[in-house]
Amino acid sequence: MSNIFAVILAAGQGTRMKSKLYKVLHPVCGKTMVEHVIDHIGSLNVERVVTVVGHGAELVKETLGDKSEYVLQAEQLGTAHAVQQAEPILGSLEGTTLVVCGDTPLIRPETMQALFAHHEANNAKATILTAVAENPTGYGRIIRDADGQVAQIVEQKDASAEQQLVKEINTGTYCFDNKALFEALKQVKNDNAQGEYYLPDVIEILQKQGEVVAAYVTENFDETLGVNDRFALSQAEELMRARINERHMRNGVTIINPASTHISADAVIGSDSVLLPGVIIEGKTVIGEDCKIGPNSHIVNSKIGNSTTIHSSVVLNSQVGNETAVGPFAHLRPESTLGDHVKIGNFVEVKKSTLGDDTKVSHLSYIGDAEIGSNVNIGCGSITVNYDGKNKFKTTIEDDVFVGCNSNLVAPVTLKKGSFIAAGSTITKEVPEEALAIARARQENKLGYLSKNKSK
Known part of the structure; x- marks a missing residue:
């Protein structure tokens, strides 16, 4: 595979969120949306990652740290304009560039890898990540020709009655030949109702040049969910929670009631541990084997040893040893460290x-x-x-x-x-x-x- 680069679009304020917090910084299962995206990209063999920031630029940079390079889109003039800001960093490089939105936390690394593989197998200049939606209303439609090749992307408002029946939709995630991308971006016009420069126009430009444009259909439409408002945020939270819980259960953890159990994306739980209803596990918590957690326990950024019980208690930024019992109704405040075979009983508070x-x-x-x-x-x-x-x-x-x-x-x-x-x-x-x-x-x-x- 050729050199791989990534551009994350994270400049928008997200007015439909109706929030003081910038859209990509809203958390899903305890981690911001843009962190999910960059961590998924980080599991691939990506040479350079460039995040396009605008609104809340400093907060986004603080959140991602050195996981990315940054460029500023001072004025939001559309997705093509956003990607163009990365040209000083990526424009001269040979390779393949993934363009993904910072508000799509559910796209799996495996899907990104499959998108790259499909792109290379078809020797394409651009490959669109598509999905099949039962209700495609509001999405751009993928129109294919008689040979099954991508003919065009038609936005909902421009689609004919026949085209609106098409269920294959554009997810807004793409692979491009890097040099072809930045050459085509120079030709994108803003002669549309919004007066913006749209990234899908690059697809049409490449097609007119006779280049191969491919599409890879992801099997799971849910992965492509873009979060634009609080309702979509709740959907992403529910889908991510179910994914995380399933992963732990398949790895040997018993979760009595998955619907009421919230586990952060970064938590690690050992086999044969049991989570009772109402458990919340946040941050980079590590729980050993054969533990019993809950009901209604809340653990944040803590390390729990093997064969330990946390019963209806709160544990914050602390360490608990092996075969130790905490609770019920105990509170371990930050910087508490318990050894092995320790007992912290009901209504006990431990701090530092x-x-x-x-x-x-x-x-x-x-x-x-x-x-x-x-x-x-x-x-x-x-x-x-x-x-x-x-x-x-x-x-x-x-x-x-x-x-x-x-x-x-x-x-x-x-x-x-x-x-x-x-x-x-x-x-x-x-x-x-x-x-x-x-x-x-x-x-x-x-x-x-x-x-x-x-x-x-």
Whole structure:
């Protein structure tokens, strides 16, 4: 295969989205549409990728980073004008150029590869990615001649009654001989109702020059969906979610109710893990084998070990070890790290803390800015008092410490190895190894107190 280049059209604002966010930056399954497109292209052997930016240029560049080169379409004058902006980068190169819209997140890499292969097999100067639509209304029709070759692309408004019956449509994705593309772009005119330069006009120009123009029909019309409004965005989300869930299930993950399970495109889940209804997995989360997640758990950009349970809980930007249990109704805030065989019980919140192997925080506790060793027991209702109103301070709990119920550990403070904190204590200074710390008022009973008050 010859050198491959790609041009991504991402300059439009997308007024029909009715949003302050530029169209190609709207997410589908946790990743922006234009990221889906560029990641699909990235899985091919593409030499150079050029993204045409306009509205929201800086945000698009920030999102894609060094995955692409960029050119600016300062004034949106049509798709041919947009591609022409890439000429300073690509115009002199020999090879094949893919042109794809940044709002088509569902086109698979396999389809792009098949489009390239069809283009080369037919020795074509241009190849159109087409699809068969049950309801082709609104799409440009692919009109073929008696030999089955592409004769023309006719837009809906220009199509005759007979042409409107054609169900093969133009998806807006193309392969071109690179030099032929940029030569033809110079001949595109804007003598149309919108006064814009349209990329499909390149097809007609090449045909008039006697060049071969081919069409590759994708088997799945859904792949070609272009997102122009919020309804289409919801369709793309549903289709992508079903695709992602199917991939995981075929790889050995059990999803009890796929319709209520949302998994990001970049998540990795090990075999024999089970996802219960209502689970949301976002970002670059990695979940090990034999885990049980849910119901109604929310995990974002986290790493979960093998044979771990996350039950009705929230885990954000954290790491959880093997054979660990979290929940129900627990909250792991960012930068929390749990070892193996750890238990985080109901209504426990952990923030920016490390908990060693076999440590238990079973219920109704807050652990913040703490470093906790192995085999530590944190009793019910205990908290690390990490904030004085201005600054955060660290609590250090060494191995084999027992913290009794309803204890306050006022940071900065250290509980040394094997120490024991009596229930109800407020600890403000270091506790030595294997010491018992009691810090509470002595109980005093007032005999007859109630009967005396009743007689008054």
